[in-house]
Amino acid sequence: MNVEWFVVLSALIFAIGAAGVLTRRSPLVILLCLELMLNAGNLALIAFSRMHGNGDGQVFALIVMVVAACEVVIGLGIIVAMYRRRMAIDVDSVSELRG
Amino acid sequence: MFFEQLLFFVAGILALGGAFGVVTLQNQFYSVLSLIAHLLGLAVLFLLLRAEFLAAAQVVVYAGAVMVLYLFVVAYIGGADEPVRPESGVLRVLGPVFALVLFLELAVAVLGSSLSALDTTGPEVGEGFGSPAQIGELLLNRFLLPFEAASFLLLVAAVGAVVMARKRRGLEEPESALGAIEVAKSSLIDDPEQPGRGARGGTAGRAY
Numbered sequence: 001m002n003v004e005w006f007v008v009l010s011a012l013i014f015a016i017g018a019a020g021v022l023t024r025r026s027p028l029v030i031l032l033c034l035e036l037m038l039n040a041g042n043l044a045l046i047a048f049s050r051m052h053g054n055g056d057g058q059v060f061a062l063i064v065m066v067v068a069a070c071e072v073v074i075g076l077g078i079i080v081a082m083y084r085r086r087m088a089i090d091v092d093s094v095s096e097l098r099g
Numbered sequence: 100m101f102f103e104q105l106l107f108f109v110a111g112i113l114a115l116g117g118a119f120g121v122v123t124l125q126n127q128f129y130s131v132l133s134l135i136a137h138l139l140g141l142a143v144l145f146l147l148l149r150a151e152f153l154a155a156a157q158v159v160v161y162a163g164a165v166m167v168l169y170l171f172v173v174a175y176i177g178g179a180d181e182p183v184r185p186e187s188g189v190l191r192v193l194g195p196v197f198a199l200v201l202f203l204e205l206a207v208a209v210l211g212s213s214l215s216a217l218d219t220t221g222p223e224v225g226e227g228f229g230s231p232a233q234i235g236e237l238l239l240n241r242f243l244l245p246f247e248a249a250s251f252l253l254l255v256a257a258v259g260a261v262v263m264a265r266k267r268r269g270l271e272e273p274e275s276a277l278g279a280i281e282v283a284k285s286s287l288i289d290d291p292e293q294p295g296r297g298a299r300g301g302t303a304g305r306a307y
Contacts, residue, residue, distance in 0.1 A: 001103055001104060001107045001147060001220060002217070002218055002219060002220055003216070003217050003218075003219065003220065003221055004209065004210070004217050004218060005107065005111075006144065006147075006148065007209045007217070008206055008209055008210070009111050009114070009115070009144070011202055011205035011206055011209060012115065012202055013114065013115065013118050013137075014201070014202075014205065015198040015199065015201045015202035015205070016115075016118040016119060016121075016122055016198065017118065017122075018197065018198050018201055019122060019194050019195050019197070019198030020121060020122035022190055022193070022194035022197060022198070023122070023190060023191055023194035023195070024122070026127060028127055028169070028172065028173065028176070029121070029127060029130055031169075032121050032130055032131065032134050032169070033121060033122060035134060036118050036121060036122075036134070036137070039137070039138070039141055042141075042153075043141060043144060043145075046145055046148045046150045046153060047148055049148070049150070050148045050149060050150075050221040050224075051214070051216050051217065051219075051221050052216075052221075052222075053221055053222040053223075053224050053228075055228065055229065055233050055234060055237050056237070056241075056242075058150050058152070058153055058229060058234060058237075059234060059237050059238060059241075059242050059245075061150070061153055062153060062156065062234065062238075063242075063245055063246075063249050065153075065156065065157075065160065065161065066249040066252065066253060067249070067252065068161075068165075069160070069165055069253070069256075070252050070253060070255075070256035071256075072165055072168065072169070073168070073256045073257065073259075073260045074256055074259055074260055074263070076168060076169070076172045076260070076264075077259065077260035077261075077263035077264040078263060079172060079176065080172060080175065080176070080263075080264040081263050081264055083175065083176045084264075084266065089176055
């Protein structure tokens with residue numbers, strides 16, 4: 001398969017993830033959609049790594065996976081804290097930073 | 100060659116279907132399960148791109164560990180059904196339009212780019228391309244600093260998650276518990292012949 005196909009597929013997945021971030025209200029689903037976008041980036045990085053024939057892009061993708069895991073942990077921690085404080089799990093109602 | 104194309108389309112459709120499911124399914128639990136299907140499809144695509152180690156890491160770490168974390172939180176907060184933005188009609192229409200425009204822009208940027216190698220399957224690579232040995236060598240030689248930074252980031256995230264998700268009253272509880280013990284002790288000393296009733300009565304008397 002040509003590398004082009006993979007890159008276009010990754011663009012499509014990225015666009016779907018962006019649509020999800022814009023239209024969903026639950027922070028949990030928004031995190032899932034962010035995962036989609038990060039994975040689309042990973043796919044593009046690995047496709048370009050294959051195109052150039054060296055492994056640098058794969059190391060980048062690995063680092064992106066680490067950052068995504070950190071983001072998930074922090075995001076889920078915030079959601080659990082919101083639940084503990086009996087707040088609505090809805091991004092529209094969380095509009096101030098004061099703790 | 101034919102088998103490779105077939106595998107690409109099967110895995111691509113699985114990944115795309117999973118992505119659509121994440122965005123459109125109402126139940127959060129099903130959204131997470133759909134993301135797992137998406138990740139498995141992506142792992143097959145990684146294998147087609149000769150990234151064996153990343154495909155394995157994707158399945159084990161992402162589809163395994165991270166998604167279990169998601170499922171735990173969905174189960175914890177109840178996973179109620181959520182309508183896809185029912186009342187605010189503007190974003191509901193503009194979101195998919197924006198996504199479509201974004202995709203068209205990215206596709207034009209990719210197809211119109213002057214990268215001549217984009218139209219090929221990539222150069223011939225050796226047996227060890229994308230193997231754990233190659234990734235490990237790169238991580239410990241050329242990318243040692245990003246590697247260490249990533250490990251530090253993981254540490255910070257773990258500590259941050261514990262701090263954020265802990266009970267807010269956690270710091271005050273030991274103090275009040277100690278106070279209760281003190282009160283109980285003193286009431287025990289007051290009337291040692293009736294420890295049970297004395298302790299209860301004494302605590303009540305001092306507390307209020």
